[in-house]
Amino acid sequence: MALRDRIAAPEKDTEDHDxxxxxRERLLEEIDVDELARLSPAQRRVRLERMLSRLLSLDGPIxxxxxxGALVQRxxxxxxxxxxxxxxxxxxxxTEIMVNxxxxxxxxxxxxxxxxxxxxxxSEQLYQTIDRIVSSVNRRVDESSPMVDARLPTGERVNVIIPPLALDGPTMTIRRFPTPFRMGELVGKGSLDEQTASLLAACVRARLNVVVSGGTGSGKTTFLNALSGLxxxxxxxxxxxDAAELSLQQGHVVRLESRPANVEGRGAVTIRDLVRNALRMRPDRIIVGEVRGGETMDMLQAMNTGHDGSLATVHANSAFDALGRLETLAxxxxxxLPVTTIRDQINSAIDVVVHLARGVDGSRRVVEVQALVSERRGDYRMSPLAEFVPGPLxxxxxxxxxxxxxxxPDELRERLRRAGETAFVAEDVLG
Ligand SMILES: Nc1ncnc2c1ncn2[C@@H]1O[C@H](COP(=O)(O)OP(=O)(O)OP(=O)(O)O)[C@@H](O)[C@H]1O
Ligand SMILES: [Mg+2]
Structure with missing residues (x-):
């Protein structure tokens, strides 16, 4: 909506909407909308507040x-x-705003x-706010497309679902992303220990392909972000x-986000399309937020054809289960492809799986780190690198x-040695 229309958009049904x-109209008569549009958001606010306060004090009702102040603010x-x-x-x-x-x-x-x-x-006013959010990212929400995900320019994620799907009126959830944890902070919180963190850091620097697995809300994205920081x-x-959540600190990062189909069912760009495109972008590393479907095959192929050091997350119940999930998704x-081919791809692509779990107390932890050590076409075999052993509650x-x-395992030790990660080569058992 253009700035002018927004200012003019009449309020309805409020006590003092008149x-x-x-x-609103008086303001529009006074301001130069084009000039306003050139100001920064903060300057615009100050300009409008001053002007309105002046109008109100000049000829305002009692x-x-x-x-x-409240009227100006509104x-x-x-x-x-x-x-x-x-x-x-x-x-x-x-951290979250929920409008029911x-x-x-x-x-x-x-x-x-x-x-x-x-x-x-x-409801009208709520719809107006919703419209403003979704139209700013070229999405729309109406009866034919009653659910939408959008992102505010400031980074917050917004989900909107409206009647008839939402029974009690337009419903909006805005999630603000807290500053993501770095690996050191995760160690500080007890989500993993120092040795495991240094081992994973060495694996990332040595360009091993690492998969982060876990259930819903187990901290996969957070952990992937911390790993990427290494x-x-x-x-x-x-x-x-799918919905850009990662926030990498490095200087040379290209962020891609998939796009759902429009109302006519066209224009979808899938994670898979983006993985394929990424291969033509000369990446040193590819990071896939979460693999959920056929793109898994593309990712495995990428990992096997020189794009090693890639990272991804997958929804699974254990490190071992993650391999089965990858197989199904691929x-x-x-x-x-026959299952033996897929298995071959997984065996040669994946080096390490880090599995996370959410504790009954809401904590999130690394509960297993496993290296994949199986032969190319053989059944999966994993060798544990680290594990969390819970005590009594x-x-x-x-x-x-x-x-x-x-x-x-020897092969992993050798790869780390070749990459110059000597800290892990000498000792047989860490810690
Ligand atoms: N190690 C941690 N310690 C404490 N809180 C954490 C930790 N990791 C993640 N969280 C918090 O847990 C919530 C879920 O984290 P995150 O989004 O990373 O999980 P996820 O497994 O990717 O979830 P989803 O299944 O929705 O993709 C977030 O609020 C996040 O800030
Ligand atoms: Mg996630």
Whole structure:
């Protein structure tokens, strides 16, 4: 929506909508929209606030300073951004905003979900906010396409689902991504121990192909991000995701994001398309956020044809199960490959699987690190590198335990040695 239309968009059904609408119009008469468009968002806000305050104090009805402030805030929020949600978005401690219809807004702060007094004046106003968000990323939401995922320019993910699918009105979930954990911080939190972290760092530097596995919400993306942080800064990295979540610190990163089909069912760009495209981009490393289908075959082939040092996550129940999952997913490609061929690809592509789990206390941990040591066409065989051995549950069901390390299989030791990662070569058993 153009800036002018936004400012003009009349409010409906609010107690004092007449007043707000009068001042919207007065504002439009006074401002130079083209000039406003050239200002930064922060400058725009200041400009509009000043102008409105002046108008209100010049000829305004009798409003208290507080009422006047609230009216200015409301008109400016609506004109510039996400209306009543703006103050929540500006609040750094809010990690998630959940709008269940116009009257029910919840936020998450420090892991706690709480209801907030924020209200939309009407369903109409909520729809306007939703429209503004989705149209800014060239998506639309209406009865024929009642669910949509979008990303705000500031990085937050937004999901919208509207009636008739959502029974109690338009529903919107905005997730803010907290600053991602680096590997050192994960060690600090007890998500893995120091030795395992250094071993994985060596594996990444030595260009081993590493898969991160785990269940829903087990911390796969977070861990993948931390692992990616160990890639040397001079490498060209291409990341491929459904919804860009990774945030790499390196200087040479190209981020690709898939796109769903439009309302006419056209224009979809899949993870698979992006993996294939990435191969033509001269990447040193390819990072696939999560493999979910036939692109797994392309990724394995890429890993086997010189794009080693690649990283991906997969949904699985154990490190061993991850291999079976990869096999199933790879068989979903249209290439009708016999299972032995797929197995061959997996055996030669994958070097290490890191499996994560979420504890009953909400903690996330590395619970196994396994090296794949099987012969090319043989059954999968894994050799444990590290493991979390849980102890008895503490008070309030807190999970505790210890990490144990195992000796490196010869082939892995040799690869690390050849890559100059000598720290792991001498010792038989780490720690
Ligand atoms: N090691 C950790 N310690 C504490 N919190 C963590 C840790 N790893 C992840 N989290 C938190 O857990 C939540 C889920 O993490 P993440 O998105 O990485 O998991 P996921 O396995 O990729 O989830 P999904 O299955 O949805 O893709 C996030 O809020 C994240 O900040
Ligand atoms: Mg994830």
């Amino acid at each position: 007043l707000a609408n009068i001042y 409003l208290s300073a507080q009422e006047r 008109i400016v929020d609506d004109a510039l951004g996400l209306g009543v949600l703006e103050p929540l978005l500006a609040d750094e401690s809010v 219809g116009p009257q029910d807004v919840f936020v998450e702060r420090n892991g706690q979900v709480q209801r907030v007094p924020t209200r939309f004046a009407s 890639i040397p800064d001079d490498e060209r990295i291409v990341t491929i995701e 068989s979903m490609s249209e290439l009708d 503490g008070p309030d069901h807190t999970v505790s335990g210890r990490f144990v390390q195992y000796g490196l």
